[in-house]
Amino acid sequence: MTRLLHTADWHLGARLVDNERLPEQSAFLDWLLLRIEALRPDMLVVAGDIFDTANPPQQALALYYNFLVRLAALRPPCQVLILGGNHDSPATLNAPRELLRSISVTVVGDAPATPEEALLEFPDLVLCAVPYLRERDVRNAVAGQSFEEVATGIREGVRTHYRAVREAGLRRAAGRPLIGTGHLTVAGSLGSDSERTIHVGNLGAVGSDCFDGFAYVALGHIHKPQAADPAGRVRYPGSPIPLSFSEVGVAKELRVIDVVAGGLEVGVATIPDFRPLQRASTRLDGIQGLLAQLQGAADCPFEPWLELTVTDGAEYPDLDRLVREAAKDLRLRVLKVLVPRPAGQGAFSAGSGAEVPSLDSLRPAEVFEARLRQEGIRPEDEAWGRLRGTFEELLGSLHDAKEGGA
Ligand SMILES: [Mn+2]
Incomplete structure (x- = not known):
């Protein structure tokens, strides 16, 4: 059996009306480490927006690296997949990529050059690591295009990107379930006040049919936990701590995905409210x-x-x-x-x-x-x-x- 944990939108270093959130974020990461010890997953997937800004404060970087080091010390080992979000700078995330690889942390700050490079293989599943797609990843800009043409171009670009990754994944999977990831807005999902409007994500809000063929899709960007498709296999776990008052009373999630006998069982752990x-x-x-x-x-x-x-x-x-x-x-x-x-x-x-x-x-x-x-x-x-x-x-x-x- 392979077990994945899915979380997103940590926004390390975020503030609320000029108040520091690092103590709450630190409490969340302590809690997460305990859950990982108890649940013994094979991989933790963080679906984008690790940091709140492209140049995170040093305390936020310290929190991140210290968490990864504590995680690396656990036995049995738990791999980590870090994906870039719209708040993250791909360069900042990618800079320590080779160093982090040595402690089983895979960093995908921006879209890999080929679909094959996006694939991570486990004995009983294949994972397609897709981060937040920037416009330059999915569209060739054409001067003089109207807003509608630009939006359609981006939407088509996102769909084409997922189609290519899915096809490469299915070839490699040979019958094993395919897990996707992403950091974008799926049409019809309900936001809060704290997501930054994103170019690709909003102009190019894709339908959930973009993810046909995936057994589960671990998404980030929307801060309220929800399913983004009728079958409930395309999921936002939400931000672990509420990032705005519009998220008051919303229980945030850590999702647990098990591959059992070729099928998926998806469970959920509710993240405690650290600060009311x-x-x-x-x-x-x-x-x-x-x-x-x-x-x-x-x-x-x-x-x-x-x-x-x-x-x-x-x-x-x-x-x-x-x-x-x-x-x-x-x-x-x-x-x-x-x-x-x-x-x-x-x-x-x-x-x-x-x-x-x-x-x-x-x-x-x-x-x-x-x-x-x-x-x-x-x-x-x-x-x-x-x-x-x-x-x-x-x-x-x-x-x-x-x-x-x-
Ligand atoms: Mn976010």
Whole structure:
């Protein structure tokens, strides 16, 4: 029997409203190591977004390397497959590739040159290691193409890439199950506020039929755990720690894939909530009672973090100070204070539209959409789709340029 563990979207070094997440990420990796000791998998698959940024902080790099070294010391040994995500710099991931190979860690930061190079073989399965596909991996740019033509080109490129890898995999597998990987958006999957819009992933959101022929596909990119196909074999395990308040109350997963007698058995371990993240709403006169109720226990290792809506907050010009005052001696931290928007005011109607969001809680696309609305352009207008697409393309090039790529 071969056993794989599937996780993704660690985002080591991520922050939430300027607060460090490394202690929670460290607690997750400790937990993961214990699960690996207990479950004895043959390989751990991490499906992209290992780090939150292309140039991760040194503490995040230390956490990553220390985890890999502790894992390498386990007996029986567990191999690791590290795949690049849209947040990762392929160059940063790939730099220690040869060194890590010596401790059974395979790093695939960007798409291998040939489909055969993407294959990893086990006695009873074959794995196709596909990382996040950048536009340059899947499409030959043609000047003057419309947004629709670009999107179609990328979508076709992604499909062609998976088709080639699958065919090479099936030839090698000779009847053994084929496992795929990827870091992209499958059409119809439900995101949260914390995935960065990705060029290839969003323009080229592929249908789950792209993965026909694979017995299981270990995906990353979407931070809420979910199946991306009706049969439940194309999976997002979600980010191990919630990366935004929109993920509050969502149980994150570590997926366990066993090859038994030529078929697959897929199980799941639920990742504990290391730090409670909560959303709550109150009038200002109820704040003291509410916060006292929500604070962490005296022995709780991580104090709860809160996104608080003060329903009558608009009446208090010094609201931030009042909230800080109320939380001062409690075992919790209020990260965000929201105030409902008086009816008919303001240009924003991102999300539910009920509250005025702070700028850093918004994605660039949401700000752009608010600006379009200010111009009187509506989602049903032809110009909306065109401008929105151009903006998306611009963001994609900006992101690619930041990574030093084309
Ligand atoms: Mn991610």
